[in-house]
Amino acid sequence: MLKEYLTVSSVSGPLVMVEKTENVKYAELVEVEFSNGEVRRGKVLEVSYDKALVQMFEGTIGLDVLGSKVRFLGRTQELGVSADLLGRIFDGGGRPRDNAPEIIPKKRLDINGNPINPSARDYPLEFIQTGISAIDGMNPLVRGQKLPIFSGSGLPHARLTAQIARQAKVLGREEEFAVVFGALGITFEEADFFISDLRNTGAIERSVLFINLANEPAIERISTPRLALTCAEYLAFDLGMHVLVILIDMTFYCESLREISASRKEIPGRRGYPGYLYTDLATLYERAGRIKGKTGSITLLPVLTMPEDDKTHPIPDLTGYITEGQIILSRELHLKGIYPPVDVLPSLSRLKDKGIGSGRTREDHADVLNQLFACYAKGKEARELAVILGEASLSDLDRLYLKFADNFEDKFVRQSESEERSISKTLDLGWELLRMIPREELKRIREEYLNKYY
Numbered sequence: 001m002l003k004e005y006l007t008v009s010s011v012s013g014p015l016v017m018v019e020k021t022e023n024v025k026y027a028e029l030v031e032v033e034f035s036n037g038e039v040r041r042g043k044v045l046e047v048s049y050d051k052a053l054v055q056m057f058e059g060t061i062g063l064d065v066l067g068s069k070v071r072f073l074g075r076t077q078e079l080g081v082s083a084d085l086l087g088r089i090f091d092g093g094g095r096p097r098d099n100a101p102e103i104i105p106k107k108r109l110d111i112n113g114n115p116i117n118p119s120a121r122d123y124p125l126e127f128i129q130t131g132i133s134a135i136d137g138m139n140p141l142v143r144g145q146k147l148p149i150f151s152g153s154g155l156p157h158a159r160l161t162a163q164i165a166r167q168a169k170v171l172g173r174e175e176e177f178a179v180v181f182g183a184l185g186i187t188f189e190e191a192d193f194f195i196s197d198l199r200n201t202g203a204i205e206r207s208v209l210f211i212n213l214a215n216e217p218a219i220e221r222i223s224t225p226r227l228a229l230t231c232a233e234y235l236a237f238d239l240g241m242h243v244l245v246i247l248i249d250m251t252f253y254c255e256s257l258r259e260i261s262a263s264r265k266e267i268p269g270r271r272g273y274p275g276y277l278y279t280d281l282a283t284l285y286e287r288a289g290r291i292k293g294k295t296g297s298i299t300l301l302p303v304l305t306m307p308e309d310d311k312t313h314p315i316p317d318l319t320g321y322i323t324e325g326q327i328i329l330s331r332e333l334h335l336k337g338i339y340p341p342v343d344v345l346p347s348l349s350r351l352k353d354k355g356i357g358s359g360r361t362r363e364d365h366a367d368v369l370n371q372l373f374a375c376y377a378k379g380k381e382a383r384e385l386a387v388i389l390g391e392a393s394l395s396d397l398d399r400l401y402l403k404f405a406d407n408f409e410d411k412f413v414r415q416s417e418s419e420e421r422s423i424s425k426t427l428d429l430g431w432e433l434l435r436m437i438p439r440e441e442l443k444r445i446r447e448e449y450l451n452k453y454y
Contacts, residue, residue, distance in 0.1 A: 005070040008032075011063055013263050014219065016042065016054040018070050024052045027076045027112060032056065035067030043077060043219070045264065055219050055260065057093065076112060079227050080105025081234040085208045086178060089195060092212030092220030094227050111226040113233055115286030122290035124324075127355040128244070128299060131167035131420035132160075134342035134413045137430055138369055139327060142355035143170060143242060144290035146300040146323040148250075150316050152309040155329045158190055159417055160340045161246050161303055162197045165207065167420045168244050171361075175295075176241040179207040182228030184221050185214050185252030208235075218256040225253060229287045229298070236296030243296065245288065248303040254281075254315045270314045278318045285322045311346075324350040338414045345377060361423045364453055367445040368430045372408065374444055375437055379405025397441075404436050 007019045016032065028044045032054070046053040054070070056063075079094050082105050089098040094111075096102060124144035130136055141147055151157035165179045181198075183191060191211050198204040208231050212224040225247050232243040247253075254273060261274035269275035288300035302323070306316050309331060320326055325348040333341035356365040382402040386394055394402065412429055415421060421429075431453050434442060439454060 002071045002073065005072075006068075008063075008065050008068050008070060011060050011065060014042075014056045014059055014217070015045070015263055016056060016060060016063065016070075018052045018054060020050050021047075021052045021072070022050070024072050025076075029073040029075055029077055030054045031071045031073060032063070033069040033071070034062055035064040036062070038062070044072070045260070053264070057217050057219050059217065076110050077223060077226075078108040079111050079230045080108050081231060081238075082106040083239060085231055085235070087205050087207065089209040089211065090227070092184075092210065092216055092224040092227070094210070094223075097209075097211060109230050109234060111223060111230045113226070113230055113287055115283060116289045116291060120291050122292045122294075123354065124290060124297075124299075124351050125354050125360075126170055127360045127423070129167075129169055129171055129423055130164045131422075132163065132340060132342075133415060133421050133426040133429060134340060134344055135164075135327060136361075136421070136423050137365075137412070137426040138342075138344040138373065139325065139347045139349035140352045140355050140361070140365075141168075141299065141301075141349065142351040143299055144288070144297045145325075145349070145351050145355075146285050146288050146302070147325050147327060147349060148316075148319050148323050149301060149303045149327045149329065150311065150319075151303060151305050151329045152331055153305050155305075155331065155334055155341060156339060157303050157305070157329060158186075158193060158248065160329070161248055161301065162194055163340075163417055164301065165198065165244070165246060166201050166203045170242055171423070176239070177206060178232075178235050178241045178243045179203065180228050180232045180235070180243055180245045181207060181209045181211075182225050182245065182247045183209070183211045184224050184247065184249060185212060185256070186249065187214055214252075218259050221253055221256040222260070225250075225284050229284065232298045233287065236298045237291060237294050238296075240295040242299070244299050244301065246301045246303065247284075250281075250302045250304040250319070251307070251315055254304075273314050277314060278321070281318055282322050285319075325352075333409065333413065336409070338409055339417065340413070340415070342413060344373065344413070345380070362427055364445070364449040365423070365427060367449055368427055368434070371434060371442055371444040372412070372430050375401060375404050375434070376408050379403075379408065400437065404433060407436065408433055 009019045010017045030042045040058045042054045042056040045055045084103045091097045124142040126143040128141045210228045232245045235241045236243045288298040290297040328343045328347045330341045330343035379401040382398040
C-alpha cells in the first residue's frame, strides 16, 4: 500500500513542494490526487532531507494545497517494450496516440538509460544510403553515427527528415531496419504531415513515432527523446535491428530545459540555458552507436533549428562538440528554390572516410567527393569575385568554375522529394559535372579512376 502525504506546502507554476517525506528518490514518479478526485502525474525533480520538489506533467491548475494527496510510486518512468511497437504512434508520455490498444510489453525499461560505455563501443563502418545526393555523395551517414541537421526557422528540415525516414537503407544486406521518430514541441500540422507521409509511403510499418505537440507539457518534451532512445535500444540490442533515430526539434527540448531550470530558480548559464545543458545533451546523444558483440545499431539524426541562423548559439555549438559532424541547411539555397538546401561546404561528416570506398559504396567515392568539394569551393570564390569586380574581370578558368558551381547546385544538390538516388547514380552525376573541368585541373583524383570514369 502506497503511503499518502497531505503535506503539500506550496505550488509555483508546474512545481509542487511536498514536506515530511521519507525515502523519496530523484526522478521517481508521483501521483497527485486533487481535492475533486482528479489524479495527475508528475516526477520528483529534487530531494532535500524531508522535502521533495515535484514537477507536474499536466500542470497544477485547480490544485488545492490543503485537500490534495501525494503518492510516490517507488519507480521511475518506464516504457513497456515488445516487437509490437513497430507501426505504432505514441505521445510524449508513451501513451498510444493512434486509437489502438496499449501494447502488451515483453518487459518494462527505465527511460533514463545509460550512455554506451566507450570500451564497449564498436566503430561505425557501414554506409547508410539516404537516397539524397548532397548527403550520400558529400557527407555520408555511417551506421552507428550521430549526425545532426542544423537548420533555421522556415527551412524544409521536416520534409528532408521525412524523406530520409522513407528512403534510408543499409546497402547489400537483407537486415531488419527500423526508424524511431521523436517529435518534440511540433505543431499539429507538422505531426499530421509526418504521420500521413509515413502512412502513404508504407514506411510506417517499420517505424515507431513518439509525438509531443507544442501545446503539451514541457516536462513531456524532456521525456520524449528518452522514450524514443529506449525504444531504439530495445529494437537494436534486444531484437538485433538497425535503427535510425530522428529527433526533431532539439531546440524545443533545450527551451523546455531552460523553462524548467528557471522555474527551479537555478543559476543560468549562456543565454539563460542551464549550466548542465552539455551534460544533458550528452546523456541523450551518447546512447547511440554500436556495441561489440551485438548485431544491431542505433544511428542518430537530431534536427535543430538555429535561433537567428547562428551556429555559435549554445544549442548547435554544444551539439557539434558531442556529435560526429553536422549537415547544415542554407537559407541562400532555399531562397533560390533549391531542395534540399544542403550547404555542402560547411557541412561535415567526421566518419565519412570509414563508410565509403570499395566494398561499401564505390572505389572512386572518396576521390570524387574531394574533387567536387574543391571545385565547388573555387566556383563560390569566383561567384564572390564576380559580384565585387564584375564577371568580365574573371579568367576563362574562373568562369568555368563559376558555371560548375551553378550546375552543382542545380543538378547535384537539387532533387525532388520523391526522388531516391542510388549511390552509383550520385557518383555518376558527380563525374558528369567534373567533365566540365579540364582533366589536368582534377588533381584530387587518382589517374586510374580518371582513366576509368572521366
